[in-house]
Amino acid sequence: MDGEHQKIARQDQQLPAVAVGTTPAASAAIYFAKAASGNVIALSGETFTTLTWWGSHDGTDYVPVKSAGTAATTPMAAPCGDVIPAACSAYPYLKAIGDQAGHIQVCLKG
Numbered sequence: 001m002d003g004e005h006q007k008i009a010r011q012d013q014q015l016p017a018v019a020v021g022t023t024p025a026a027s028a029a030i031y032f033a034k035a036a037s038g039n040v041i042a043l044s045g046e047t048f049t050t051l052t053w054w055g056s057h058d059g060t061d062y063v064p065v066k067s068a069g070t071a072a073t074t075p076m077a078a079p080c081g082d083v084i085p086a087a088c089s090a091y092p093y094l095k096a097i098g099d100q101a102g103h104i105q106v107c108l109k110g
Contacts, residue, residue, distance in 0.1 A: 033092030048098035055091025
């Protein structure tokens with residue numbers, strides 16, 4: 001490329017506030033299939049301290065996401081943000097389950 005740098009376009013998608021419940025049924029689904037990674041932000045005033053990730057291949061049946069036998073979790077304390085665990089990339093659909101109900105901001109990286 002003769003010393004020139006090629007730009008690689010990355011698509012970022014910020015989702016509206018996503019509901020976090022204390023069960024999979026009470027949590028909103030996140031379509032993650034086209035994302036390479038992503039992050040979550042607990043907005044000011046939220047009271048959950050941990051998110052546990054559940055995944056699905058069909059958007060219907062959700063199971064706990066695990067990495068080497070350990071549940072994929074994200075520690076949270078509002079206001080703060082963290083990455084979605086790498087183990088979640090194996091699932092096209094995700095749900096974040098909190099120790100308290102609330103909302104998160106999700107940004108997916110393409």
